[in-house]
Amino acid sequence: MNLAVHFGAGNIGRGFIGALFSQSDYQVIFVDIADDIIQQLNSKKRYNVKLATDGQENITIENVSGLNNMKQEEQVIEAIGRTTYLTTAIGPNILPHIAPLIAKGITERVKTNSERLYVIACENQISATDFLKDYIVENLDEETKKVIDGKVLFLNSAVDRIVPMQHNQGSLDVLVEPYYEWVVEAREEIPSVEGMKIVSDLAPYIERKLFTVNTGHAVIAYLGYLKNKATIHEALNDNTILEQVHATLAETGAYLIKRYNLDATEHQQYIEKIIERFKNAHLNDVVTRxxxxxxxKLGPNDRLVRPALEAAKVNLSYVNLAKAIASALHFNDENDPEAVKLQIMIKEKGLQAVLNEVCGLDKNSEITQKIIRNYKAISVKEDF
Ligand SMILES: NC(=O)c1ccc[n+]([C@@H]2O[C@H](COP(=O)([O-])OP(=O)(O)OC[C@H]3O[C@@H](n4cnc5c(N)ncnc54)[C@H](O)[C@@H]3O)[C@@H](O)[C@H]2O)c1
Ligand SMILES: O=P(O)(O)OC[C@@H](O)[C@@H](O)[C@H](O)[C@H](O)CO
Structure with missing residues (x-):
């Protein structure tokens, strides 16, 4: 049986990527720092993926186990030595932290194993695997750097499946939406995994996904938060929020259609399908997640700022994206360390400096001015 080593036994790890590997007859070793999850994986050796539908269908996921990367380095290195795939779904900011251990695993592996290793970061970030590759290479000695070409293939990917926070403390089971899409950029044949779609150019897929699913999601979350809505589906019941999502996705859509020569009718259907996915009340997906x-999310290459900048470059509207950015700047969830940090930055440095430092926007640019105007409008009047 082939092996897949997957970093991040969280929602997407267990509910999507690990599940697809298991269903494709791979043995799956999850690597995580969460002891409770690792212990349960090793004692139960299975869990259920539950579909967020009226029927709540169950899929049993088997051949799974777990390792703690902080406590079981040697075992992780050994597993990397014999795995076919090494995947991650851990959050883009965590990739630099797991890279040193992956580098150790690769260093040992290439000494004895001539089989190719396939590395795929499954994160909501453009070129996440390229970033992971750079972090890994920084941790390799010169000799290993020379031999990894051809022995380790780094493949970018786009992942799409809504997996909310789980409200089942003590259980490994994961509630997921039925829809999923996993697109991997590869220019040669790679070992097959059920549900993995191979393309030669990922750019249109990842941009379409990030600037539709994730931009739309962010608009609902930040406006929903401002209007005290707990969940995404509840926020969408508010017509002003629904209208704002449509208006913002019309802006990202105009950019995507122009940039990738998409069919406008098909893209509109894609938008409508995604908004229907957001309405799934079974998911109970909280706006804070x-x-x-x-x-x-406010980074220069992420779901809000990048499409606004791209739209501006080709003289397309970004009025509603500017509103979304302004609403994100008001996100003040005290349980979210980045939200807390952002609010402190705004207080201490001012909005213009934050837009420059966090979003990479020129202090005097038109987009900066538009965001500041919207930010102030939200401060004085919450319904906009
Ligand atoms: N949930 C979704 O709907 C969804 C969909 C598509 C893509 N994604 C992306 O997948 C990634 C993971 O998201 P998620 O929702 O599964 O998050 P999650 O918080 O449920 O899972 C992340 C897991 O990583 C583990 N982790 C954190 N730091 C670690 C470390 N240093 N070493 C080992 N493990 C560590 C956590 O313990 C947790 O189990 C993110 O990049 C996210 O954007 C999520
Ligand atoms: O995971 P994040 O924090 O980048 O974004 C939050 C959600 O938009 C995201 O997790 C979606 O549910 C997912 O990308 C759907 O495929």
Whole structure:
């Protein structure tokens, strides 16, 4: 049986990527720092993926186990030595922290194993695997750096499945939406995994996903948060929020259609399908999860700022994206370390400096001015 080593036994790890490997007859070793999850994986050796539908269908996931990367380094290195795939779903900010251990695993592996290793970061970030590769290479000695070409293949990917926070403390089971899409960029044949779609150019897929699913999600989360809505589906019941999502996705859509020569009707259907996915009340997806890590989400290459900048470059509207950015700057969840940090930064440095430092926006640019105007409008009047 082939092996897949997956870093991050969280929602996407167990509910999507690990599950697909298991269903494709791979043995799956999850690597995580959460002791309770690792212990349960090793004692139960199985869990259920539950579909967020009226029927709540169950899929049993087997051949799974776990390792703690902080406490079981040697075992992780040994597993990397014999795995076919090494995947992650851990959050883009965590990739630099797991890279040293992966580098150790690769260093040992290439000494004895000539089989190719396939590395895929499954994160909501453009070129996440390229970033992971750079972090890993920084941790390799010169000799290993010379031999990894051809022995380790780093493949970028786009992952799409809504997996909310789980409200089942003590259980490994994961509630997921039925829809999923996993697109991997590869220019040669790679070992097959059920549900993995191979493309030669990922750019249109990842941009379409990030700037539709994740931009739309962010708009609902940040406006929902401002209007005291607990969940995404509840926020979408508010017509002003629903209208704002449509208006913002019309802006990202205009950019995507122009940039990738998409069919406008098909893209509109894609948008409608995604908004229907957001309405799934079985998911009970809280706005604080979807809005989490606002500093990351406000980054220059992420779901809000990048499409606004791209739209501006080609003279397309970004009025509603500017509103979304302004609402993200108001996200003040006290349980979210990045939200807390962002609010302190705004207080101490001012909005213009934060837009420059966090979003990479020029202090005097038109987009900065638009965001500041919207930010102030929200401060004085919450319904906009
Ligand atoms: N949940 C979704 O709907 C969804 C969909 C598509 C993509 N994603 C992306 O997948 C990634 C993971 O998201 P998630 O929702 O599964 O998050 P999650 O918080 O449920 O899972 C992350 C896991 O990583 C583990 N972890 C954190 N730091 C670690 C470390 N240093 N070493 C080992 N393990 C560590 C955590 O313990 C946790 O189990 C993110 O990049 C996210 O954007 C999520
Ligand atoms: O995971 P994040 O924090 O980048 O974004 C939050 C949600 O938008 C995201 O997890 C979606 O549920 C997911 O990307 C759907 O495929």
């Amino acid at each position: 979807v809005g989490r890590s606002p500093i990351r």
